[in-house]
Structure formats: C-alpha cells, structure tokens
Amino acid sequence: xxxxxxxxxxxxxxxxxxxALEEFASKGYAAARLDDVAARAGxxxxxxxxxxxxxxxxxxxxVRTLLVPRVDHLIADIEASPLRADELLRGPVLxxxxxxxxxxxxxxxxxLVAEGPKHPDxxxxxxxxxxxxxxxxxxxxxxxxxxxxxxxxxxxxxxPQLFVAPMLVAVIWQMLFEAHSALDTDRxxxxxxxxxxxxxxxPPVSGAKGKS
Amino acid sequence: xxxxxxxxxxxxxxxxxxxALEEFASKGYAAARLDDVAARAGxxxxxxxxxxxxxxxxxxxxVRTLLVPRVDHLIADIEASPLRADELLRGPVLxxxxxxxxxxxxxxxxxLVAEGPKHPDxxxxxxxxxxxxxxxxxxxxxxxxxxxxxxxxxxxxxxPQLFVAPMLVAVIWQMLFEAHSALDTDRxxxxxxxxxxxxxxxPPVSGAKGKS
Amino acid sequence: xxxxxxxxxxxxxxxxxxxALEEFASKGYAAARLDDVAARAGxxxxxxxxxxxxxxxxxxxxVRTLLVPRVDHLIADIEASPLRADELLRGPVLxxxxxxxxxxxxxxxxxLVAEGPKHPDxxxxxxxxxxxxxxxxxxxxxxxxxxxxxxxxxxxxxxPQLFVAPMLVAVIWQMLFEAHSALDTDRxxxxxxxxxxxxxxxPPVSGAKGKS
Amino acid sequence: xxxxxxxxxxxxxxxxxxxALEEFASKGYAAARLDDVAARAGxxxxxxxxxxxxxxxxxxxxVRTLLVPRVDHLIADIEASPLRADELLRGPVLxxxxxxxxxxxxxxxxxLVAEGPKHPDxxxxxxxxxxxxxxxxxxxxxxxxxxxxxxxxxxxxxxPQLFVAPMLVAVIWQMLFEAHSALDTDRxxxxxxxxxxxxxxxPPVSGAKGKS
DNA sequence: AATGAATGAGGGTTCATTCAT
DNA sequence: TATGAATGAACCCTCATTCAT
Numbered sequence: 001x002x003x004x005x006x007x008x009x010x011x012x013x014x015x016x017x018x019x020a021l022e023e024f025a026s027k028g029y030a031a032a033r034l035d036d037v038a039a040r041a042g043x044x045x046x047x048x049x050x051x052x053x054x055x056x057x058x059x060x061x062x063v064r065t066l067l068v069p070r071v072d073h074l075i076a077d078i079e080a081s082p083l084r085a086d087e088l089l090r091g092p093v094l095x096x097x098x099x100x101x102x103x104x105x106x107x108x109x110x111x112l113v114a115e116g117p118k119h120p121d122x123x124x125x126x127x128x129x130x131x132x133x134x135x136x137x138x139x140x141x142x143x144x145x146x147x148x149x150x151x152x153x154x155x156x157x158x159x160p161q162l163f164v165a166p167m168l169v170a171v172i173w174q175m176l177f178e179a180h181s182a183l184d185t186d187r188x189x190x191x192x193x194x195x196x197x198x199x200x201x202x203p204p205v206s207g208a209k210g211k212s
Numbered sequence: 213x214x215x216x217x218x219x220x221x222x223x224x225x226x227x228x229x230x231x232a233l234e235e236f237a238s239k240g241y242a243a244a245r246l247d248d249v250a251a252r253a254g255x256x257x258x259x260x261x262x263x264x265x266x267x268x269x270x271x272x273x274x275v276r277t278l279l280v281p282r283v284d285h286l287i288a289d290i291e292a293s294p295l296r297a298d299e300l301l302r303g304p305v306l307x308x309x310x311x312x313x314x315x316x317x318x319x320x321x322x323x324l325v326a327e328g329p330k331h332p333d334x335x336x337x338x339x340x341x342x343x344x345x346x347x348x349x350x351x352x353x354x355x356x357x358x359x360x361x362x363x364x365x366x367x368x369x370x371x372p373q374l375f376v377a378p379m380l381v382a383v384i385w386q387m388l389f390e391a392h393s394a395l396d397t398d399r400x401x402x403x404x405x406x407x408x409x410x411x412x413x414x415p416p417v418s419g420a421k422g423k424s
Numbered sequence: 425x426x427x428x429x430x431x432x433x434x435x436x437x438x439x440x441x442x443x444a445l446e447e448f449a450s451k452g453y454a455a456a457r458l459d460d461v462a463a464r465a466g467x468x469x470x471x472x473x474x475x476x477x478x479x480x481x482x483x484x485x486x487v488r489t490l491l492v493p494r495v496d497h498l499i500a501d502i503e504a505s506p507l508r509a510d511e512l513l514r515g516p517v518l519x520x521x522x523x524x525x526x527x528x529x530x531x532x533x534x535x536l537v538a539e540g541p542k543h544p545d546x547x548x549x550x551x552x553x554x555x556x557x558x559x560x561x562x563x564x565x566x567x568x569x570x571x572x573x574x575x576x577x578x579x580x581x582x583x584p585q586l587f588v589a590p591m592l593v594a595v596i597w598q599m600l601f602e603a604h605s606a607l608d609t610d611r612x613x614x615x616x617x618x619x620x621x622x623x624x625x626x627p628p629v630s631g632a633k634g635k636s
Numbered sequence: 637x638x639x640x641x642x643x644x645x646x647x648x649x650x651x652x653x654x655x656a657l658e659e660f661a662s663k664g665y666a667a668a669r670l671d672d673v674a675a676r677a678g679x680x681x682x683x684x685x686x687x688x689x690x691x692x693x694x695x696x697x698x699v700r701t702l703l704v705p706r707v708d709h710l711i712a713d714i715e716a717s718p719l720r721a722d723e724l725l726r727g728p729v730l731x732x733x734x735x736x737x738x739x740x741x742x743x744x745x746x747x748l749v750a751e752g753p754k755h756p757d758x759x760x761x762x763x764x765x766x767x768x769x770x771x772x773x774x775x776x777x778x779x780x781x782x783x784x785x786x787x788x789x790x791x792x793x794x795x796p797q798l799f800v801a802p803m804l805v806a807v808i809w810q811m812l813f814e815a816h817s818a819l820d821t822d823r824x825x826x827x828x829x830x831x832x833x834x835x836x837x838x839p840p841v842s843g844a845k846g847k848s
Numbered sequence: 849a850a851t852g853a854a855t856g857a858g859g860g861t862t863c864a865t866t867c868a869t
Numbered sequence: 870t871a872t873g874a875a876t877g878a879a880c881c882c883t884c885a886t887t888c889a890t
Contacts, residue, residue: 012874026329030242033859044876046862055860114326116388118240127392155403161385161395162404165377172380173373176328180339183373191367192374199411246885256851258887267885452754454666458864468872470866479864538750540812541662551816579827585809585819586828589801596804597797600752604763607797615791616798623835648853669880680855685882 013051013061015041020062025107029059029115059115060122066108068129070096075137085145086197089163093141094193101170101185109171135160142200154200166192225263225273227253232274237319241271241327271327272334278320280341282308287349297357298409301375305353306405313382313397321383347372354412366412378404437475437485439465444486449531453483453539483539484546490532492553494520499561509569510621513587517565518617525594525609533595559584566624578624590616649687649697651677656698661743665695665751695751696758702744704765706732711773721781722833725799729777730829737806737821745807771796778836790836802828 019040023032034055038045052058074096078088100106116123138160145151156162170185231252235244250257264270286308290300312318328335350372357363368374382397443464447456462469476482498520502512524530540547562584569575580586594609655676659668670691674681688694710732714724736742752759774796781787792798806821
C-alpha cells in the first residue's frame with residue numbers, strides 16, 4: 001500500500017544524492033546499502049531506482065554532481081580576476097582549499113581514492129573534469145606570475161600537484177585522524193601558501209619567514 | 213591424503229597476508245573474496261580460518277604487518293645518523309618517500325584511506341604506529357636542524373604533514389591517474405625537497421633563490 | 425490537461441488486450457511487464473488498472489477475448505452448411521486450421537500451454553468454450569458423414585483430437601523451430617486432411633492416394 | 637551455522653535437476669523459485685549455486701538431461717531392428733509415444749513450448765538433438781518401408797511431423813484438460829497408428845478399412 | 849593440519865499495485 | 870478520466886563462516 005507523499009519531485013534526485021554521499025562516504029561503496037540511502041532520503045528503496053538505474057549510476061552521480069560545480073566556480077573566479085599571482089593564491093585558491101578540507105565535498109575526495117580503481121570511467125571523468133583543470137589552473141597562475149615578473153621560475157610550474165598536496169593531506173587527516181590528534185588545517189594550508197610564496201616570490205615577500 | 217604440504221606452515225601466515233594484500237588492494241575490503249585470497253595463496257578457503265579468525269582480522273593483519281617494519285627501519289636509520297638535516301632530507305627521507313610511491317606498500321596506504329572510517333581501531337593503530345611516529349621523526353629532524361643553525365625556524369616544525377604531503381599525492385596519482393597522465397613522482401618528490409630546503413635552509417642554498 | 429484523448433475510451437479495453445497479447449506472448453505471463461503493455465497501448469500504467477483489476481484478470485481477458493469469437497464463427501459456418509463432410513473438412517475446417525497456424529491467435533495457444541497449469545479457472549474456461557466445442561464440432565461432422573454414408577466408421581469419431589493434432593504441431597513449430605528449419609504448414613495441413621479422407625472416405629476419394 | 641550433511645555429492649546434480657523439473661514444470665521458469673527447488677531437493681539454496689551457476693543454467697540442464705537419453709535409446713532400438721515398418725511403428729514407436737504422454741518427460745515438453753522463445757539457444761539445442769533426429773527417424777522408417785514395398789508412397793515422408801502430432805496432443809491434454817475430461821491417450825495413439833497404417837500400408841492391412 | 853561441501857543471512861533489483869493530483 | 874510518483878514484497882545471487890571428513 002504505497003503512501004505517495006509526492007513532495008517536490010524536482011528536489012528528489014538531489015536529496016537522494018545527498019543521502020547517498022553520506023552513506024557512501026561513511027561506509028564505502030560496497031558496504032553502503034540502498035535501503036539506508038533511501039531511509040536517509042526519506043523515501044522507499046524502490047524510488048531510488050526511478051532516478052538511478054543502478055547503485056553504480058547513483059555513485060557516479062554523487063561524484064559528478066558534487067565536485068564539478070565547485071571547480072567550475074573557482075576557475076571562473078580566477079580567470080576573471082585582475083589580481084596578482086600571490087593575491088590569487090592567498091585569496092581564492094587558499095579559500096577553496098580550506099573549504100575542501102572542511103565541507104562535505106571532502107567525502108567525495110575520499111570516495112574517489114577508495115573506489116577509483118574499481119570505476120575506471122569515473123576516474124577518467126574525474127581526471128578530465130577536476131584534476132586536469134585544477135592542474136592547469138594552478139599552472140596558469142604560476143606561469144602568468146612568472147611572465148609578469150611577480151614570481152621566480154620554480155618547480156611547481158612543472159608539478160602544480162605540489163601546490164595542492166597539503167589540501168589532500170588536510171582532507172585525509174580530517175577523515176582518519178582527527179579523533180586521535182587535532183590538526184588546524186586552515187592554519188596549515190595558510191602556512192603552506194606563505195612558505196611557497198616565500199620561496200618563489202620575486203622579490204621575496206617581506207614579513208613571511210623573516211630574513212633577518 | 214594431502215598431496216603436498218606446499219609450504220612450511222611457518223610461512224603460511226605471510227603467504228596469506230601477501231595474497232590478501234593483493235586482493236584487498238585491488239578490490240577493496242568488501243569486494244575482496246576469501247575464496248580468491250585462498251586461491252592466490254595456494255591453499256583452501258578453510259585453512260585461512262585456521263590462521264585468521266575473521267575477514268576483518270585478516271585485513272588488520274595485512275595493514276599491521278606490511279607498514280610498521282618499514283617505518284621502524286627508516287626511524288632507526290635516521291636516529292643513528294650523524295648527518296645534517298638537509299642531508300637527511302635529501303637522502304634517506306627522500307628515498308623512503310620515493311619508495312612508498314612505487315612499492316606494494318602504497319596499496320596499504322590506499323586501503324587505509326578507503327577503509328579507515330569503518331575500522332576505527334585500525335585507524336588508531338595506524339595513527340599510533342605510523343603517522344605519529346612519522347610526524348615526530350620529521351619534526352625531530354627539523355627541530356634539530358634549527359637548533360644547530362642549519363635551518364631557519366619554519367612552519368613545518370608545527371606542521372610536518374606539509375613535508376610528506378607530496379608523497380601522498382604521488383601515491384594517489386599512481387593509483388588513479390597514471391593511466392591518463394604520466395607523472396614522474398621521483399622527480400616531483402626531489403623537486404619538492406629542494407624547494408623546501410631553498411625556503412628554510414640557513415644560509416639559503418646558493419643557486420636556488422639567493423637574495424642579498 | 426490531458427493533451428489528446430488518443431482513443432475513444434470505448435476502444436480502450438481492446439487496445440489494451442491487443443497490447444497485452446503481444447507482451448504476454450513474447451515474454452510469457454510472468455515476464456511481461458504492465459509498464460510495457462501500457463506503453464504499447466499508448467496509455468499510462470495506472471489506466472490499465474481502471475479496466476483490469478489485476479494482471480491476472482488482464483491475462484484471462486486476453487485469452488477469452490481472442491479465441492472464442494473465432495470458434496463461434498467457425499461453428500456457425502459449419503452448422504449452417506449443407507456441404508458434405510469431405511467438403512467441410514477440405515473447406516472451412518482446413519482453412520481455419522491454416523489460419524490458426526499463422527495468425528496472432530496462435531500466440532494464445534502457446535500462452536495456454538505455457539500458463540495453463542497456473543490458472544486452472546482459465547484452463548477450465550478454455551476447455552469449456554473452445555476445446556470441447558471444437559471436439560464436438562469435428563465429431564459432429566464425422567458422425568453426420570458416417571450417418572449419410574459419406575464416411576466409413578473410424579476412430580476419429582471417438583478421438584476427434586487426432587484430426588486437429590497437426591494444427592497444434594503447426595502452431596508450435598512456427599513458434600519454436602521456424603528459424604532452424606522451415607515447414608510449409610499450409611501444405612502439411614492440407615496433406616493431413618487428404619490422408620485422413622483417403623483413409624475414411626466411402627468410397628475412397630479418387631485422385632488422392634488412390635490407385636487407378 | 638551450516639549443517640553439512642554431506643550425502644553423496646555424486647547424486648546431487650541429479651537430485652537438483654529432478655527437483656527443478658517439478659518446480660519449473662508446475663510453475664513455469666519465471667515463477668519457479670530456487671528456494672523451493674532447494675527445499676524439494678533437501679538442500680540449502682546456496683548449494684544449488686555450487687552446481688549450477690544461474691537459474692538459467694539449471695533450467696537448461698533440466699531440459700538437456702532429461703530428454704536426450706530417451707531419444708538416444710529409441711533411435712538405437714530402431715536402427716538395430718530388423719522389423720518391418722509397420723512392426724516398428726506399432727511396436728517401439730507407439731510405445732515411446734505412449735510413454736512420453738505419461739512420464740515426467742512430458743513436463744519437459746511443456747517447458748519447451750512455454751519457455752522456448754525466451755531461450756533461443758535452448759530451442760536450437762532441442763531442435764538439433766531431439767526434433768530433427770526424431771523427424772529423421774520417422775522419415776527413415778517410412779522411406780525404408782516404401783523402398784521395400786511394405787508401404788505406399790505417402791505425405792508423411794515429407795511431413796513426418798504428422799506422425800508424431802497426436803503425441804503432442806496427448807501430452808498437452810494430460811497437462812491441461814485431464815481434470816475436465818479424461819482422454820485415454822494410450823488408445824488414442826494406438827488408434828492413430830492403425831489409421832495411418834490403414835492409409836499407407838501396401839497391401840492395405842486387412843480388417844481395418846478394406847476397400848474391396 | 850587440511851579440505852571443500854554446505855549453510856543462510858543479506859542486499860541489489862524488479863515490478864505489480866496504489867493513490868494524490 | 871488519466872497520470873506517474875511512490876511503495877514494498879519478492880527473488881536471485883553472493884560469500885563469510887562452519888564443520889564433517
């Protein structure tokens with residue numbers, strides 16, 4: 001005997017994706033049960049299948065939906081900006097990294113690490129839509145900074161991954177070790193950026209790591 | 213009549229752990245099948261239960277067995293060493309990080325990220341035996357370097373995680389994105405260390421970012 | 425606002441029954457989905473339930489609706505006919521059998537064979553409305569032929585099923601084996617009737633199997 | 637907590653196939669539940685999957701296992717026999733047809749009719765292993781009889797299906813209509829053969845339908 | 849010590865049926 | 870009248886775990 005509450009169908013997929021994120025993130029793909037996803041979304045199990053053909057489709061939708069818009073936004077911000085390289089890095093880039101370490105989005109990051117190898121097309125999608133664009137973004141900022149004389153030539157132009165690495169650490173620490181040993185990821189990320197700028201600014205930023 | 217006692221029983225647990233690592237790492241905890249672990253180890257499924265009470269026990273044994281000795285070894289090396297801070301970082305520490313990004317051990321890292329939240333005692337063990345000791349090791353090197361005047365005071369003394377972050381990136385990149393875009397992790401890690409040393413060496417390493 | 429009342433409601437049940445026949449016949453009762461029936465009929469799933477209380481009711485309606493009128497028609501033809509027995513058999517009876525082997529009606533036959541045991545009341549209905557009337561019809565023709573001296577007494581008077589057996593073979597062959605080995609069911613049925621008449625005509629029909 | 641009765645594993649597959657035949661035959665492929673098959677075989681549901689990978693494999697095994705040996709046996713009998721055509725038809729062929737209408741094998745026949753269209757490879761197998769061999773067998777008997785002058789040339793040489801048609805009717809009648817109206821299939825089949833022989837014997841069998 | 853047959857709970861998925869709109 | 874969102878029971882299949890041998 002169906003109840004058919006019929007809320008706003010338009011919000012359903014998002015509600016399911018939100019619920020699924022929590023379940024997937026807290027239990028992993030395989031251990032997450034669609035029963036629980038449905039319960040968390042306040043609907044019946046069968047209805048999940050109206051919107052997502054399989055568990056795997058739902059999983060992919062979670063990853064796709066939650067990360068890409070965020071990256072789009074960051075990139076749009078940066079590209080339209082007239083700021084100097086160091087201002088960009090200290091401003092929107094740092095702020096993005098800090099958010100990633102705190103918001104629910106970080107769950108998506110962990111999911112990718114955890115489940116990526118079993119979902120090659122998802123990894124491919126993620127590399128294409130998030131990683132390579134992120135890498136290009138950082139490299140663009142650095143290259144432009146160097147071209148303008150704001151920055152010295154430096155290895156992060158070849159390996160922009162180095163710039164984002166602490167964000168990964170922050171995300172993973174939050175998820176695994178926060179209970180055992182607190183880490184102020186906001187300050188850590190800020191310190192990282194200051195240290196990087198100290199190493200590559202031209203002329204060196206004063207007041208960062210004192211030079212005597 | 214058992215046809216051949218393929219191995220000395222004494223080697224059994226290790227053989228099983230090795231087989232289990234492969235299965236867990238390639239499929240994840242939930243999707244790994246004990247049938248496959250047993251087959252890979254060349255024994256029957258039932259025999260696995262003689263050595264490990266449950267699947268979870270086996271999983272924990274995998275993580276415990278494979279990572280700790282490696283860290284023990286690195287720490288012993290460093291603590292006995294009379295080298296200067298920059299020599300330690302450029303030498304055994306860099307070399308350890310490069311190995312982690314390449315060897316089977318990196319599979320354990322991924323497993324922890326993937327399964328950690330579901331196995332709190334495992335995460336606790338791992339934090340205690342690996343992470344906190346690693347953090348202390350790096351901090352020790354830096355503090356000693358600063359005390360000796362080899363290094364300038366710097367934020368990595370508070371956040372040694374910043375120093376290891378690129379290793380995490382290297383491991384994860386290898387596992388997820390190597391197929392889509394090659395990354396020379398050895399050179400990346402070396403560049404990272406050089407950049408760090410350029411920022412914190414005292415006096416600054418010449419040729420890198422000299423000023424004055 | 426319903427866009428177009430696609431059909432006159434009066435035609436609805438027939439449209440649904442037609443669609444259901446296709447689905448039931450091609451997939452079997454259990455595997456047929458009401459979604460597909462509705463889609464094929466060009467209506468919504470819910471509307472099917474306005475006309476048929478359950479899937480089973482619909483199934484029964486399919487079988488009832490499609491076969492009985494055909495048999496009614498044949499019987500009316502025969503009973504009103506002044507023809508001799510051999511003329512009836514060679515004429516309308518043969519023609520009916522040939523049609524059954526070709527038309528969509530044959531799908532109903534298969535459905536009955538397939539699903540009969542699970543729907544005893546359906547089987548009962550079918551036996552009463554189709555089978556027993558068919559048996560009586562054939563027996564009537566034969567008995568009358570014998571009474572008039574057109575036919576010799578013969579075992580098909582007791583077992584009229586023997587007369588219709590090849591129709592069953594024709595139907596089943598078409599459905600299962602046509603792809604592997606063609607069978608000209610029209611000629612087979614005609615040959616059957618000639619052979620029967622050769623055996624029971626009185627005097628033997630000349631030109632069939634006769635000799636001189 | 638497994639019981640592990642460990643009977644005679646060698647008999648297991650046959651026991652399962654037997655149980656499956658009953659379930660499939662009484663409910664149809666889709667409606668048969670593996671739970672019930674297992675229960676009927678006296679084992680657990682999981683064990684069925686040790687012997688048969690999927691429900692479909694089990695279904696095919698049922699059809700393959702139960703019919704082919706029977707046909708093999710009949711063919712071997714006939715081919716080794718020195719009997720005259722009419723003796724063969726009245727003897728082993730009639731007896732085979734009578735058995736088919738009575739034994740559990742008839743359930744397989746119905747299954748094929750019911751499920752054939754959904755399992756093309758099964759239909760193909762069945763056509764190859766049973767139908768075409770049966771057709772060839774009958775045709776061989778008739779052709780040989782004609783060549784020896786025992787029989788007159790007749791349409792069943794082209795359509796041997798006509799000869800077996802009543803067996804199909806017998807099988808189907810037993811399954812669907814026996815409850816509503818008894819049919820002595822043994823006598824019906826015998827009468828069929830006598831009538832056929834009356835029509836094609838050379839010289840005509842005396843006493844049947846003599847024509848002067 | 850070692851095997852692998854056997855169990856059964858658990859979860860993904862389907863779909864007949866209902867009912868608010 | 871007509872829709873299709875929503876439900877939930879049912880069933881196939883997997884696999885960790887047990888235990889007779």
